[in-house]
Amino acid sequence: MKPPPFEYHAPASVDEACRLLGTLEDAKVLAGGQSLVPLLNFRLARPAHLVDINRIPDLARIYERDGGFAVQALARQADIEDSELVARVCPLLASAVRLVAHRVIRNRGTVCGSLAHADPASELPAVLLALGGRVTARSTRGDRVIAAADLFTSVMQTALTPDELLVEAWFPASPKQSAIAEESRRHGDFALAGAVRAGDRLALFGVAMTPVLADPKDPTRGLQPSGDLEASPAFRLHLVRVLTERVFAA
Amino acid sequence: MKVNGVEHPAPADPRRLLSDHLRHDLGLTGTHVGCEHGVCGCCTILLDGAPVRSCLMLAVQAEGHDVTTIEGLAAPGAPLHPVQQAFHECHGLQCGFCTPGFVMSVVGLLRSNPNPTPEEVDEGISGNLCRCTGYASIRRAVHRAAELSPK
Numbered sequence: 001m002k003p004p005p006f007e008y009h010a011p012a013s014v015d016e017a018c019r020l021l022g023t024l025e026d027a028k029v030l031a032g033g034q035s036l037v038p039l040l041n042f043r044l045a046r047p048a049h050l051v052d053i054n055r056i057p058d059l060a061r062i063y064e065r066d067g068g069f070a071v072q073a074l075a076r077q078a079d080i081e082d083s084e085l086v087a088r089v090c091p092l093l094a095s096a097v098r099l100v101a102h103r104v105i106r107n108r109g110t111v112c113g114s115l116a117h118a119d120p121a122s123e124l125p126a127v128l129l130a131l132g133g134r135v136t137a138r139s140t141r142g143d144r145v146i147a148a149a150d151l152f153t154s155v156m157q158t159a160l161t162p163d164e165l166l167v168e169a170w171f172p173a174s175p176k177q178s179a180i181a182e183e184s185r186r187h188g189d190f191a192l193a194g195a196v197r198a199g200d201r202l203a204l205f206g207v208a209m210t211p212v213l214a215d216p217k218d219p220t221r222g223l224q225p226s227g228d229l230e231a232s233p234a235f236r237l238h239l240v241r242v243l244t245e246r247v248f249a250a
Numbered sequence: 251m252k253v254n255g256v257e258h259p260a261p262a263d264p265r266r267l268l269s270d271h272l273r274h275d276l277g278l279t280g281t282h283v284g285c286e287h288g289v290c291g292c293c294t295i296l297l298d299g300a301p302v303r304s305c306l307m308l309a310v311q312a313e314g315h316d317v318t319t320i321e322g323l324a325a326p327g328a329p330l331h332p333v334q335q336a337f338h339e340c341h342g343l344q345c346g347f348c349t350p351g352f353v354m355s356v357v358g359l360l361r362s363n364p365n366p367t368p369e370e371v372d373e374g375i376s377g378n379l380c381r382c383t384g385y386a387s388i389r390r391a392v393h394r395a396a397e398l399s400p401k
Binding site: 007104107 | 287300305310
């Protein structure tokens with residue numbers, strides 16, 4: 001269980017990181033590493049190059065912007081958890097981030113990393129989708145803004161191109177009536193299914209290839225969740241109905 | 251990088267995990283390695299004072315940072331750290347394999363929250379697995395550690 005060989009790069013600026021991503025073949029961005037390093041340890045990922053962005057200064061800010069707030073690439077999940085700004089502007093994200101693994105993981109894991117990793121059972125992509133947020137991708141070609149609805153394309157796949165760095169995510173303020181609920185086997189495990197409510201909008205996670213928007217009145221319509229040892233498709237659909245009821249009762 | 255207050259050069263091989271670097275290159279075998287994918291918590295250390303998984307960091311990433319391992323909590327012969335003392339008093343261990351990780355997580359927990367509620371204790375240790383104790387004595391040890399820690 002050791003990472004496969006790779007060439008390590010530690011750029012000192014976003015521009016340098018973008019130049020590396022633009023020229024290297026088969027490079028992966030290393031931010032918090034809480035998903036990528038396990039994949040390396042298991043050798044499920046074998047990138048030729050790792051671009052470690054952790055030494056880039058001034059890339060960990062959380063600041064008010066456009067009626068919501070922006071989270072830069074190196075802001076840790078624990079920073080979000082402790083942020084007074086997030087608690088005030090977007091209590092939904094503040095409660096969602098507490099469902100991400102454990103504090104020891106959140107001390108390293110980043111919000112932007114979770115979004116770029118795009119695990120279908122992950123909370124933060126679903127929150128971004130429910131709120132109608134967006135991300136900024138930077139490359140040597142310039143900045144590109146990608147709406148949450150266009151970002152998640154398949155299991156752990158996003159609209160980001162290999163030369164792009166997700167430099168910032170923007171979350172709108174959460175509506176008064178917002179809630180997140182999930183079911184997992186143990187506290188901190190990946191969710192078997194989850195539901196995020198932002199006002200009238202409902203996003204589901206853990207039940208499709210990506211987080212999906214759903215009709216609160218008929219949340220399982222069109223869903224074909226996969227089954228595994230922990231939950232059958234029928235049980236996941238049951239969870240969707242129960243969790244939707246819970247977030248709309250909240 | 252500084253490990254328990256002593257400067258060490260980072261390893262030349264970038265794929266060296268911090269956990270392996272501590273154990274194999276520096277001989278600090280108190281940091282245990284269980285699952286090597288961030289689930290069990292045995293390899294928890296403090297990075298600049300905050301608990302993190304050393305198996306989910308490359309050793310080169312600790313360059314310029316302060317690392318504290320279980321060996322750094324109390325010098326040999328010196329009184330135990332309050333968290334170690336509490337685990338000793340409450341018998342918060344059986345086989346001891348998970349103990350360094352628990353102790354480091356609890357040190358981090360009590361630093362940010364010196365008087366945790368029972369719920370906060372459960373949340374604080376939820377990222378560490380113990381296959382022997384059933385956690386009851388570990389929970390007691392955390393509360394005892396809070397009492398013993400200088401406020």
